[in-house]
Amino acid sequence: MYLTKQEECILNGEHGEVMERMFRLLVRLGDIYGADAMISVGSVQVAGVSYKSIGGPGMEFLEDMASKGAKVKVLTYLNPAGMDLENWREYGFPKDFAKNQLRIMDAFKRMGIVVTATCTPYLAGNLPRFREHIAWSESSAVSFSNSVIGARTNREGGPSALAAAICGVTPNYGLHLWENRQPTIKVTVDADLTFNADFGALGYYVGKQVKNKIPYFTGIKDANTDHLKALGAAMAASGAVALYHVEGLTPEADLVEKKNLETISVTQKDITETYKTLNTGKKPDIVIFGCPHASLREISALAEKLEGKRLKKPVWICTSRMIKEASERMGYNEIITKAGGSVIADTCMVVSPIEDMGYKTTGVNSGKAANYLPGFCKQDVCFATIDDLVEAQS
Amino acid sequence: MKGRMISPGKVEGNAIVSTEPIGFYGGIDAKTGIVIERGHPLEGKKVTDKILVFPCGKGSTVGSYVIYGLKKNGVAPLGIINRETETIVATGVILAGIPCVDQIDITKIKDGATVVLDADNATVEVHTN
Secondary structure: OOOOHHHHHHHOOOOOHHHHHHHHHHHHHHHHOOOOOEEEOOEEEEOOOOHHHHHHHHHHHHHHHHHOOOOOOOEEEEOOEOOOOOOOOOOOOOHHHHHHHHHHHHHHHHOOOOOOOOOOHHHOOOOOOOOOEOEEOOHHHHHHHHHHHOOEOOOOOHHHHHHHHHHOEEEOOHHHOHHHHOOOEEEEEEOOOOOHHHHHHHHHHHHHHHOOOOEEEEOOOOOOHHHHHHHHHHHHHHOOOOOOEEOOOOOOOOOOOOOOOOEEEEEHHHHHHHHHHHOOOOOOOEEEEOOOOOOHHHHHHHHHHHOOOOOOOOEEEEEOHHHHHHHHHHOHHHHHHHOOOEEEEOEOOOOOOHHHHOOOEEEEOOHHHHHHHHHHOOOEEEEOOHHHHHHHHO | OEOEEEEOOEEEEEEEEOOOOEOOOOOEOOOOOEEOOOOOOOOOOEOOOOEEEEOOEOOOOOHHHHHHHHHHOOOOOOEEEEOOOOHHHHHHHHHHOOOEEEOOOHHHOOOOOEEEEEHHHOEEEEEOO
């Protein structure tokens, strides 16, 4: 791999121990995956934030980096943490867990990372442009930025994204190159897609079928960014889809080569079957929306359904701190809280320790959450539309 | 067998072989080195001080930290051999300093066999016991 004179100096330790260690990791990855050179990145999103995910060794690794003076060079956001960073006591997050989570946040802050904690950085002030090279790691954020925005990122591991933030560059390979962004399978959809959950079910089904291929969808007539967020998140979780194209809707769909592709079809029956597959539980103890983090439109929709209601069982909606602020201003938080629900920021059901908080069955409208909750949080799952889930808790 | 070096070092040990991909986050307990994924062919087995052989990684991008955690907690495998190592596993083994080679025909490695993994020269030798 070609390195500039300045980059050689970093490898020789002239910019300190931390830079050398992080740059060495990037060079190694570049050599393995056949990168020709390093390219500058416009922004970074770092995964591996929740204490539940990275544990003591991860925490000590980050604290070591921070104490050695590591600083990021570009706008860097974080994946969700393991708890609401401001109201954790109120929602019953364990104290020992909170102590370690706050140490992790402090280490990130000392490195100059914006302590945002969201899987939807693009809704919270970190918005790449079309064709911009970035290094993001959370799988749904990677899918959204590649597919819906047309920015370019590989699926970074937590530490490789951090290295890109500290060095300001990433090795040029994989999805940074146009030839690797071409679809490798065509998916024709003939089904009624109305609710976010319908797109989640579609994504879960397709992700299982196509694994790490690049799907080109036809037959999806309309979808807003919330729908595409749900679709991409589910495909990245049940498969390893980092990029997809939708005819007429996503920016690279008209530009890519789609002749002679293997084709699979998805019918209404497949969607109905997927709803059944994802339902492993009977009645939810808790319902959690906001996987990926809810947009203002999604919070507003929940507030509308809860207005004047009195919930019998808990309903959470998870979002970023920024969107929660906007929602506060609109009075949505008050409506949801009055009904007995909670608007929780900075975290989500997958990375928070809900299994230690007494919950056994969780209701979700997210294909991604339905995929991860049984393994990561030992939960049975009720997968349904927002209407059915609100009904179940009322 | 000749492959591609992912992370340097030379180790010798017994192979523990998975025919299925491994997702380290939610798949292996970083404190004990035991495979915890429900229904995984290696479920309940310990990877500590073994040469861990599997086709490729899968799942969450946080997996790199789990590999690093295994090493720090003293329960890491001695080395890793893959058919295809993706970024998440590569980042983990490089940071943790675990020798790793990929582009190996892993069907030729039987569970329990003695394996010499020389990542510096990107070679794998299998001795059938």
